[in-house]
Amino acid sequence: NLAGMSKEHMMDIRRQYCNPMTMKVTYYKKPVFLHQGYMQWLWDVDGKRYLDMFAGVATVSVGHCHPKVTAATEQQLKKLWHTTNIYVYPPLHEYCEKLASYLPDPLKVIYLTNSGSEANDLAMLMARLHTGNFDIITFRGSYHGGSPQALGLTSDGAYKYPIANGLGCTNTMCPDVFRGLWGGSHCRDSPVQTIRECSCAQGTQTHASIVICFLYIYTIQMAFLCLISIDHCMANEQYIKQLKETFATSVPTRIAAFFGEPIQGVGGAVQYPKNYLKEAYKLVRERGGICISDEVQTGFGRTGSHFWGFQGHDVIPDMVTMAKGIGNGFPMGAVVTTPEIAASFAKGIHFNTFGGNPMACAVASSVLDTIKEDGMQQNSLHVGTYLMTELAKLRDIYEIIGDVRGKGLQIGVEMVTDKVNRDPLPPEAMSAIFEDIKDMGVLIGKGGLFGQTFRIKPPMCITMEDADFFLAVFNKSIYNYMEKR
Ligand code: PMP
Numbered sequence: 001n002l003a004g005m006s007k008e009h010m011m012d013i014r015r016q017y018c019n020p021m022t023m024k025v026t027y028y029k030k031p032v033f034l035h036q037g038y039m040q041w042l043w044d045v046d047g048k049r050y051l052d053m054f055a056g057v058a059t060v061s062v063g064h065c066h067p068k069v070t071a072a073t074e075q076q077l078k079k080l081w082h083t084t085n086i087y088v089y090p091p092l093h094e095y096c097e098k099l100a101s102y103l104p105d106p107l108k109v110i111y112l113t114n115s116g117s118e119a120n121d122l123a124m125l126m127a128r129l130h131t132g133n134f135d136i137i138t139f140r141g142s143y144h145g146g147s148p149q150a151l152g153l154t155s156d157g158a159y160k161y162p163i164a165n166g167l168g169c170t171n172t173m174c175p176d177v178f179r180g181l182w183g184g185s186h187c188r189d190s191p192v193q194t195i196r197e198c199s200c201a202q203g204t205q206t207h208a209s210i211v212i213c214f215l216y217i218y219t220i221q222m223a224f225l226c227l228i229s230i231d232h233c234m235a236n237e238q239y240i241k242q243l244k245e246t247f248a249t250s251v252p253t254r255i256a257a258f259f260g261e262p263i264q265g266v267g268g269a270v271q272y273p274k275n276y277l278k279e280a281y282k283l284v285r286e287r288g289g290i291c292i293s294d295e296v297q298t299g300f301g302r303t304g305s306h307f308w309g310f311q312g313h314d315v316i317p318d319m320v321t322m323a324k325g326i327g328n329g330f331p332m333g334a335v336v337t338t339p340e341i342a343a344s345f346a347k348g349i350h351f352n353t354f355g356g357n358p359m360a361c362a363v364a365s366s367v368l369d370t371i372k373e374d375g376m377q378q379n380s381l382h383v384g385t386y387l388m389t390e391l392a393k394l395r396d397i398y399e400i401i402g403d404v405r406g407k408g409l410q411i412g413v414e415m416v417t418d419k420v421n422r423d424p425l426p427p428e429a430m431s432a433i434f435e436d437i438k439d440m441g442v443l444i445g446k447g448g449l450f451g452q453t454f455r456i457k458p459p460m461c462i463t464m465e466d467a468d469f470f471l472a473v474f475n476k477s478i479y480n481y482m483e484k485r
Helices: 007-019 067-079 090-100 116-131 234-250 276-286 307-312 337-346 359-373 376-399 427-439 464-482
Strands: 036-040 041-044 051-054 109-113 136-141 170-171 213-218 226-229 257-260 288-294 319-322 333-337 401-408 410-415 445-447 454-456
Touching: 041 276, 051 464, 067 359, 090 109, 090 333, 109 116, 109 337, 116 136, 116 257, 116 288, 116 319, 116 333, 116 337, 170 464, 234 276, 257 276, 276 288, 276 307, 333 454, 359 376, 376 401, 376 410, 376 464, 427 454, 427 464
Parallel strands: 136 170, 136 257, 257 288, 288 319
Antiparallel strands: 036 041, 041 051, 109 333, 213 226, 319 333, 401 410, 410 454, 445 454
16 A cells, blocks of 8 residues: 555544544545546555546646646745735736736736635625625526535535525526526537427527528427527526526615526536526626626636636626636635726725735646646647547437536536436436446546536546547446446
């Protein structure tokens, strides 16, 4: 054993001294005891190698112990570990200038924090101060953090406690075109379409225009192809109606903020209909609120087509929160907003001991450089599109793969009992597949309100060969499960 500490001893310590939750959530029945990481690979204490397709929950952006980031960290380590931003020191200023250059106008004022929850707490505070309003809207099924304030934004019962939390936070229906009430195969922006058919009855209407769609007409007992075209996604209208109902039923006429991830992360890579965020932003702004994009998982090139997830929705938020990939695993987060909103917040003193300390800034700066120099955003697009295209082929083979979706390396594979009812695949079945995938040397994640979605979000340095390895393992694990059941 490479760790120099037995597995039993580690588990004893865990049982006695660690947050009890870490006993419930070792993630696997036979836990993984990790020892070392390099780029997209992890090794356990017995020297077994795993392909990391989860990246510590989309956190290791450029690769474990990436040589460039490690070198930058070492350099700073020898110079200055810590001081706070009451002093002026180069790493902070170099980093803020660099990060600002990645954001569109007017998003230029940066607050550095130590985590995503802390960034979202700060964003809530600033939104309320700036607007003078209190109510904040988020999507059902979202995760925005575990601190008492951020828990109000989070809308997944698994993370909630039976105490009053996050007063003033209201949830609206998540515009999920696969599991939600309305959907359609063409609604969202993904290299693969959902298998859910365009159906007027389900809220997706077809109109004459540019795109050509093949529609099977069952009513006359024979399926024949009919060329029709799609103008817009009616599901979008239905979900926007739901948002308007949320305004009408549960918040005063004026609101403070709307928080949304561009693609839901913990929720299971849920993608919204095209234009939903654009219309939602307009409605929120009409009611005095600001729009906040939580880029904790989708930022830093992960979605491939864009550096920030919001850019894929053709919107510019009033505030962006980020963490995880910002530091490639170094504890760090940030809020970026407009000078106008920052001015409303400047009336008091906002101090954060570690936010923006020299170590964090040096690491984050080299992460930005590495993403650019190693072409990682392009790699996300390239490998991610390939993964999704191949996963969609497996979806068409296996009855229990309900949906494949996402963009770049933010991918979800939603598992169902069958494609017609789309009931979530039960936890025991999910665990069996999950454990098998791990035993074959690949780590992935799970998510969704019912734990029914496999989450694939590897470090952005993965290669096409890694993708093929993952696909072979994934295929085999589903095959094994189908054989046994
Ligand atoms: N926002 C999103 C979208 C997240 O996925 C997470 C963490 N899973 C957070 C916020 C909270 O980040 P942290 O755990 O760093 O507090």
